[in-house]
Amino acid sequence: MGTIYSFKEIADDEVDTKSEIEAHISKGEMVVTFNDTYEKDVEQYYDKLGKFFQEYEPDRVIKGKMYPSSNAEIKIYFKEDATFSTRSEQLKQDVIDKYVDAYPDLAGIDTSLIPKDNIDTNSFNPVNKILMNRVVANLRAARIIPQIMVLMIYYTVYSLALDIFAGDRERGFFTKLLMSPISPRTIIWGKLLTIEAMAIVSSVLMFFMMFLASWLNFSNDALSLLPFGMLMLPGQLLKIAAICISSAMVMIALCVWIIFDLQKPEDITVNLQLPLATILIELFIFMIRPGNPVGIEYVLPIHNGMAAIYSIMLSTDTVATTLVTVLLNVLYTVLMLSQVLKKEEF
């Protein structure tokens, strides 16, 4: 692997002149210089970056907003006639290892990105690196996670509703509960809230597993489900939580409505499985669907959960899309549940 040149660090005050640098590199050494205010510049840059991201989600920034920039500068000088592999090997072993604390991060990975005599400190910046990964990862994750979340929530709701509503009624255990001095409404609410709670727990677990799947994917295998570095900001997480909670409500109401509309357990099972099949089909459609969801998609129950989470993960959501989804889901829930309660005289 070519010659490994020895590296000699040159302090700032030692490299006053161009000729001095040239003297070093002519001997085959590499010279690394930092600008005078390097440390302060980096500090300021992080400050700026921090403030910036408190205001904007990173993906929206890409769509137009000016990214904060830094005056910090690292320059690396080396012998021009050295072969590329020699240079990169030297850079990796001598410079990167030495300056790993000064953010030499990206340099060792893709040397083609490194300009000949000037290295942009942004590309050394670990925060930037995470954000770059995040953009790619979030885009890919948006095609999978919303559907899997909705599927998971529906599955939880479906299996629990089947057991604690249809099953209890079929077994006659429901009658026994109704004969207790607890009001039927309280019993129903207890059952509904149990399902809701379990649905929330399972969606949180699911999301956490997806997060782990992404962050443990160090090698960023092209065949893996989720690329490395998927990251939601707190605001996004809150919006996703609201969507999940309201979607679970709508699904519970739908299942309960079906269960109380039909008598035979076989009919109930088939009808409850229809949404499950639909969500599965949608899972594949979302993997290849174009662009952003259109307005009507936020109106259809269950589907709107997927559409809303999808756009939140892509950071293309608006206040309206999230709000419409949540409010409509609450409305559907109230309509369906009140009809069931009225019909069953609870």
Place this chain on the structure above:
Amino acid sequence: MITVNNITKSFTKDTQTLKGVSFAVKEGEIYGLLGPNGAGKTTLMRIISTLIKPTSGDVTICGLDVAKNVLEIHRKIGFLTTEVKLDPLSTPDQLYDFFAELYDIDKSDADVAKEKAFEEFGIAPFRKKRIVDLSTGMKQKVSIAISLIHNPPVIVFDEPTNGLDILTQKQVTDYLLGLKDKGHAIILSTHIFSVAEQLCDRIGILIDGELKAEGTVDELIEYTGTKTFEEAFFELYVKNHKE
């Protein structure tokens, strides 16, 4: 204690399942509703227990109108049926504690009552087994123990011996006789006349949603001019049932 007053029930517009049924049950009495399948016994029992609303008529229990005091009535009534299966994955212990809580029974009182009931029905060895793993008879006994957890003055029992073997049947009927002696008012329904004959103080013959005759076994035999209760039942059935 229980008064059933001119109850009618129509599930659909053009059929009437119950056509004006009236009777009364006193303390310490077992009243039997005897009738063929489809006569409306279950429907009537469910109306008395507030589980369904009658189309017209009313039921009073301990002086309370059933329709207006639903939750109050639930504390006074124990509704049992062989169709009620318990939650299959729970154990008798768990179910007993759960229902004791639903009825707000003091924990220490409930524990004492539980030991007694489990002992009485022979549930004790199975108390930690899941309901699915119990035999039909044991399930039914657990169900009875739990339905009577609040020691209700009125007991409504739909087909008490359905699907039980003779030994369990005897245990259940003996238990009901014991409750009667303690002053509980009991209504039970059955399509088996021997059960009615053995257990009931008075029997109402329900055919096609109407109470065709009512009285003690002897009175019914006398009323129909037959020799045995079996003959009396068939006589009434043949006379009143329209195909």
